[in-house]
Amino acid sequence: MGAIIFMTGGLLIDNGWIRILGSGNEKLTRSLPEWNKGKGFKEFVGEGAGFLLIADDAIGGFFLTNGGGLGKDIGKVYYFSPDNLKYEPLDMTYTDFLLFCFNNDLNKFYDGYRWANWKAEVSNLPGDKAFSFVPPLWSKQGKDFGKSMRSIVPIQEQYDLNLSFRKQLGLDQNVR
Secondary structure, X not given: OHHHHHHOOXXXXXXXXXXXXXXXXXXXXOEHHHHHEOOOEOOOOOOOOOEEEEEEEOOOOEEEEEOOOOOOOOOOEEEEOOOOOOEEEOXXXXXXXXXXXXXXXXXXXXXXXXXXXXXXXHHOOOOOEEEEEEOOOOOOHHHOHHHOEEEEEEHHHHHHHHHHHHHHOOOOOOOO
16 A cells, blocks of 8 residues: 555556545545545544545445454455445455456446446546436435436545435444
C-alpha cells in the first residue's frame, strides 16, 4: 500500500472503472490519507483507523481495508456495495485486491452493472465523480439496471448518500 500511496497519484483500472487511491494527481485528485480523514479516522495522528477507503468504482461502490471497524478479519478488503449498501467481505488482502484488479475477471464481479457503451462513458468520467442511479441500485426498482437513469455526481456526494440510505434503512451503524 505504501508504494501505491507514495509513488503514484493513484491507479485507474479498467478504463477508470476502479480508482485505487494513491497520493493524488490531476486525473485522480483525491489522496488516500486526505480522502480517509473524517471517515476512517478523525485526525492523522493519535488514533487507529476502523477502516481505510482504498478504492472506489464508477457505480458508487467503495473498497475498504478493515482496521477493526468492520470485523475481526483485520487487514482484509471489504466492498461497500451500492446494490445492497452492505460491507461485503472479499476475503483478500490489499495485495490480493491489487491482483484481483489486474488479473481477475472484473466483468464477472460487475455482472449486470455494465451497459453497452460503459467503456467510453467511464473513460471520460473524472476520478472524483461516480455514476448515481435513480432508482438506487439497492432498491427493488433499481434491480432492473436497464431501466435506471444515471447521472454523474461527486464521489463524496455518492459516499454520503450511500451512508445516509444505510442509516435510513436501519442497517448496522457500528461501522466506524
